[in-house]
Amino acid sequence: MYIQETIKTKYPPGDLALWIFICAELLVFGVFFAAYAFARANNIELFNQYQATLNTDLALINTIALLTSSYFVVSAIIAIKENQQQKSSRFLLLAILGGITFLIFKMTEYSHHMSEGINLTTNLFYMFYLSLTFFHFMHVILGIMILLVLWINTRKGTYTTEEHNGLVSGGAYWHMVDMVWLILFPLIYIMR
Amino acid sequence: MKYESQSVAKLYFIAAIGLFVGQIVFGLVMGLQYVMGDFMFPEIPFNVARMVHTNLLIVWLLFGFMGAAYYLIPEEAETELHSPMLAKLMFWVFLVAGALTILGYLLVPYSTLAEMTGNSLLPTMGREFLEQPTITKIGIVIVALSFLYNVGFTVLKGRKTVITLVLLIGLAGLAIFFLFSFYNPDNLVKDKYYWWFVVHLWVEGVWELIMASILAFVLIKTTGVDREIIEKWLYIIIAMALITGLIGTGHHFFWIGAPEYWLWWGSIFSALEPIPFFMMTVFAFNMVNKRRINHPNQPAVLWALGTAVMAFLGAGVWGFMHTLAPVNYYTHGTQITAAHGHMAFYGAYVMIVLAIISYAMPLLRGRKACNSAASQVAEMWSFWLMTISMVFITLFLTGAGILQVYLQRFSDEPMSFMVVQDKIELFYWMREGAGVVFLIGLLLYVYSFFIGGEERTVEEKV
Numbered sequence: 001m002y003i004q005e006t007i008k009t010k011y012p013p014g015d016l017a018l019w020i021f022i023c024a025e026l027l028v029f030g031v032f033f034a035a036y037a038f039a040r041a042n043n044i045e046l047f048n049q050y051q052a053t054l055n056t057d058l059a060l061i062n063t064i065a066l067l068t069s070s071y072f073v074v075s076a077i078i079a080i081k082e083n084q085q086q087k088s089s090r091f092l093l094l095a096i097l098g099g100i101t102f103l104i105f106k107m108t109e110y111s112h113h114m115s116e117g118i119n120l121t122t123n124l125f126y127m128f129y130l131s132l133t134f135f136h137f138m139h140v141i142l143g144i145m146i147l148l149v150l151w152i153n154t155r156k157g158t159y160t161t162e163e164h165n166g167l168v169s170g171g172a173y174w175h176m177v178d179m180v181w182l183i184l185f186p187l188i189y190i191m192r
Numbered sequence: 193m194k195y196e197s198q199s200v201a202k203l204y205f206i207a208a209i210g211l212f213v214g215q216i217v218f219g220l221v222m223g224l225q226y227v228m229g230d231f232m233f234p235e236i237p238f239n240v241a242r243m244v245h246t247n248l249l250i251v252w253l254l255f256g257f258m259g260a261a262y263y264l265i266p267e268e269a270e271t272e273l274h275s276p277m278l279a280k281l282m283f284w285v286f287l288v289a290g291a292l293t294i295l296g297y298l299l300v301p302y303s304t305l306a307e308m309t310g311n312s313l314l315p316t317m318g319r320e321f322l323e324q325p326t327i328t329k330i331g332i333v334i335v336a337l338s339f340l341y342n343v344g345f346t347v348l349k350g351r352k353t354v355i356t357l358v359l360l361i362g363l364a365g366l367a368i369f370f371l372f373s374f375y376n377p378d379n380l381v382k383d384k385y386y387w388w389f390v391v392h393l394w395v396e397g398v399w400e401l402i403m404a405s406i407l408a409f410v411l412i413k414t415t416g417v418d419r420e421i422i423e424k425w426l427y428i429i430i431a432m433a434l435i436t437g438l439i440g441t442g443h444h445f446f447w448i449g450a451p452e453y454w455l456w457w458g459s460i461f462s463a464l465e466p467i468p469f470f471m472m473t474v475f476a477f478n479m480v481n482k483r484r485i486n487h488p489n490q491p492a493v494l495w496a497l498g499t500a501v502m503a504f505l506g507a508g509v510w511g512f513m514h515t516l517a518p519v520n521y522y523t524h525g526t527q528i529t530a531a532h533g534h535m536a537f538y539g540a541y542v543m544i545v546l547a548i549i550s551y552a553m554p555l556l557r558g559r560k561a562c563n564s565a566a567s568q569v570a571e572m573w574s575f576w577l578m579t580i581s582m583v584f585i586t587l588f589l590t591g592a593g594i595l596q597v598y599l600q601r602f603s604d605e606p607m608s609f610m611v612v613q614d615k616i617e618l619f620y621w622m623r624e625g626a627g628v629v630f631l632i633g634l635l636l637y638v639y640s641f642f643i644g645g646e647e648r649t650v651e652e653k654v
Contacts, residue, residue, distance in 0.1 A: 020474075021428040024467050028435065031460050039456075120453045127453045 014169035022176045025139070029180050032135065033187060036128050043124055048192055050125040058109055059189045062102045063181065066140075069098025070178045073147070073171045080154070083161045089154040092147055095174070099144040106137055129188055136177070136184055143177040146170045193555045195266040197273035202556045203283050204259030205549045209638060211252035211290070212542075216631050218245040223627050226613075226620040236298065243297055243323050249537065250321065251290045256545030257366075257402055258339055261359060263552045264409045265343050269350025274342050282338045289331040293324055315376050319387050322373045329373055336367040354423035355412075358430055359405035365398030381449035388444045395536075396440060396465060396507075400433040403503070403544045404472060410496045410551050411476065416484035425475045433468040440465050443515050447524060455517040462515040466508030469500075469540075476500035488647065489554065489562035491571040491640075495547035498579060502539025510535055510586065522601050527616070528593035535586040538578075546637070553641060564645025571640040577633030584626040592619035 012019050040047045076091035113130070120127050150170045153159060159167045193199065222241040224231045229238075266273050273279060296305045302323070309325035311317045316326045324332070340363060347356050372389040408426050412419055442458030476497050487493060510532040514523040523529070550571065554563045562568065600612045607615075 015424065017424040017428050020471065021431060024428075024432050024464075024471070025435075027467065028461075028464050031463060035456060035460055121451050127456065131453070131457065 012172075014165060014172045018169045018172060022173060025176060026180070029135075029183075032132055033183065036132065036187065039124055039128060046123060047125045050123065050129075051189070051192065054129070054189050055109055055112070056189050058105050059185055062105050063185050065098045065101040065105070066178045066181050069095045069102075070175055072098060073174050076150075076154070077164070077167055077171055080159050080164045080167055081161055085154055085157055085159070088159070088167075089151055092151040092154055096144055096147045096151060099140055099147065099174075102140055103137070103144075106133065106140075132184060132188060136180055139177045139180070143174045146173055193558075195272050197276040197279075198263050198266050198552075199556060200273065200276050200279040200283070201259040201263035201552060203280065204255045204262060205553060205556070207283070207287055208252045208255035208259060208545060209549070211248050211255065213631075213634060213638070214294075215245055215248035215252060216627070216634055218248065220624065220627050220631060223620065223624040227617050227624070240297055240302075243302075244294055246321055247297070247323060248294065251286075253541050253545060255286070256541075256549070257363065257406075260402075260406050260545065260548040260552075261339070261343050261363060263548065263556070264406070265346050265356055265359070266350075268353045268356045268409070269347050271346060271350035274345035274349070278338055278342050282335045282342075285331065286335045289328055289335075293328045296325065297323075314374065316374055319373075319376075319383075321391055322387065326374075329370075332370065333367070336370065340364060340367060353419070354426055355405045355408050358401050358408075358426055361430075362398045362401030362405065365401070366394060369393045369398065384448040385445070385450070388441055392441045392444055393438070395541075396462075397434070397437045399541060400437060400468065401430050403499070403540055404429050404433070404468075406544050406548050407472065407476065407496060407499065410492060410547050411479045413551060414485075414487040414489065414493050414496065415479050415482070416487075417479045417482050421482075422475075422479060425471070425479075429468050429471045429475065432464075432471060436461050436464040436467060443517075443520070446517050446520055459516045463512060465515070466504065466512055469504040469508040473500040473504045487561070489551060489568070491568050491575065492547060492551035492562075494572055494575055495543055495550050498575060499539060499543035499547055502535065502543055502579065502582070504539070506532065506535025506537070506539035506586065510590075522597050523593065526593045526596045526600075527589045527619075528597065531586045531589035531593055534589065535582060538582045543579075554647070557641075559647050562647050563640070564643060564647055566645050567640050567643035570636055570643055574633045574637035574640060577636060578630055581626045581629035581633060585623050585630065588619045588623040588626060592616040592623070595619070 072091045072095035076088045076095065079085075079088035079091060113126075118126050118130075120130055147170065150167055153166065218236075218241050221232060221236060222238060222245055225233075225238045225241060232241075262273060262279055296308070300308065302317075305325060306312075306317050309327045311326055314326050316329055317323060322329075340360075343363070344360065347360060369390050372386045375386050377383050377386065404426055408422050411417065412422055439457060440462035442454045443462035445454040445458055477500070480493060480497060514520050514528050514532065554561065563571070595616050596612050599607050599615060600609060
C-alpha cells in the first residue's frame, strides 16, 4: 500500500513509442475485422455454415489460457513494484507457459484443418478464419519472445521498484495480443 | 568529418548527383515523347528513354545509399572504414559498368545488346526496371557483396548502434532480394512473382529501412536529441514497415493469376503501408521540435523534414489511393500509377539521399558544419523548386490518370488507349512544364555547392 502511494503511475504506463506501435497494430487488426464484417454481411449463410465446423471448446480453453497469462503479467508487475524480483520472474514464466498453451491448442486446430485439406483457397470463410487467426498466432509468438526477454531481464535484476518501464511496456504489448483475441474469438467462433 | 575514410562517400555522392541530372534529362525527353511521339526518333525511341530514365534512377539512388553508408557507418561505429581502397575500387567498377550499360541502351538495339552480352547463357533481360544485361547484374552483385563486406567489417570492429544495425539489414536485404532478378521462369505468373520480389521488396520493404536509418542519423546530428529516443522510434517504424510492406506485396498479385485471397491480403496490408510513413513524419517533426541545438545547416534539416512529409504523401497517400483491389481493378497501370511512382520515389528516396548529401557534403569538403548563407539560400530555393514542381507533376499525372480511367475503362462507351492518350495531352504538356522547373531546381541544387562565402557555427538552443 505504501509503495502504491509513493510511486506515481504515469499515463500512459510504459513507453509512449510502444503505445503508438500498439495503436498501429490495433489498426491493422481493426481493418482486418472490418473486412471480415464486410465479407460476412455479403455471405452470411456461407459464414454460418462453416463457422459451425470450428472447435469452440479449444478456442475457449485458449481464451482462458491468454486471460490467465495476462493476469500473471499483471502479477509480475505488482511483484516488481514490491521489489520482489524472484516472484516477478516466476509470474513471467507462468505467463509464458500460458502463451505456449495457446500455441499448442491452436496448432492442434490447424493440424485438424490441414488433415481435412482446408486451406486459404477453400472458401471465403476459411480464408478469413485462417488469415486472421494465423496473423494473431504470429503475434502470440512475438509476444512470447518479448515475455522471454522480460523474464531474462527480471532474473538479471534489470528492473527495480523505481525503474521497470520495460516490463510495463512489454506487458502492455502482451495485453494487446490478449485483447485482440478477446475480439477475434467471439467474432469468428461464436457470433452468428 | 571525424574519420578520414569517410571521404570515399564524396565520390559516390558526386556520381549520384551527376546521374540524377542525366535521369531528369531523359525524363524530359520522354515526357515530350508523350505528346510528340517522334521526338528524337529513331536516335532515342520512347522505350529506350524510359529504360534510361528508370535505370539511372535506381543506379544513382544506389550510389547515394552506398555513399550514405560509407559516410555514416564509420561515424556511428567510431572507427575508420575497413577498406577505403576497396570502396574506391568498387566505385569505379560500378560507375564504369553503369556507364557502359547506359551506352549499350543508347547505341545498339536492345536485342543486339542482349546478344552481345551473352544473355542466352543466363537469360535475365527484358523485365521492366531489371533490363540490365546479365553481366551488369553480376557486376552489381559483386559490388554489393564487396560493399557489404566492407561496411559489415567496419561495424563488427567498432561500436554497434541501432542505426547501423537497421541500415545493414536494409542493405543486406537490398542485395539478397536483387538475386531474384537472376531467376527468369517461363511461367508468366511465376515470373511476375519473382519480379515483384525484387521491385516491391526493395521499395516497399528494405529501402524503407535504409531511408529510416539515414533519416535517424541526420536527425541525431542536426537536432542533438538523445540517441535513445530516436532509436526507439526507429524500432517501431521498421517493425511497421516490415509488417505492412512484406505482406503488402500482395497488392501486386491482384491480376497476375495468383489465388483470390491476395485480393484481401494485398488490399488490407498495403492499405496500412502509409502507417510507417506517417510515423516517420511525426518522428521527424517531433525530433526537430525537441531539438537541443540549432544546427546551422538549415537545408539538411529542411530535406529531412521534407522527405518525411513527401514520402508520406507520395508513397502513403498516393499509394493508398489505388491500392484497394476494387479501385485498382480500374486504375491498374494507368497514369495514376505514374503519379504515385513519381512522388513516392522523389519523397522517400531522392529526398533522403539529398538530405544526407546536404548534411555530409560540406563536411566532406572540409567545412566545419555547413555551407555559406548564400549557398544555403540557393539550396533551399532548389528544395522548393523541385518539391513544388514534383507536387505539380504528381497532380497533373493524377488528373491525366483519372480522365484516362474514366474514358478508357469506366464510361459507358470506353475508348481505345491511343484515342484517350490524345485526349489527355494537355495534362502531359503541363507535366512537361513542371518537369522543366524540376530540372532548373536540380541545377540550382548543384550550383549551390559552388557558392562560396563564410559558414556559420553551431548555436546552442537556449
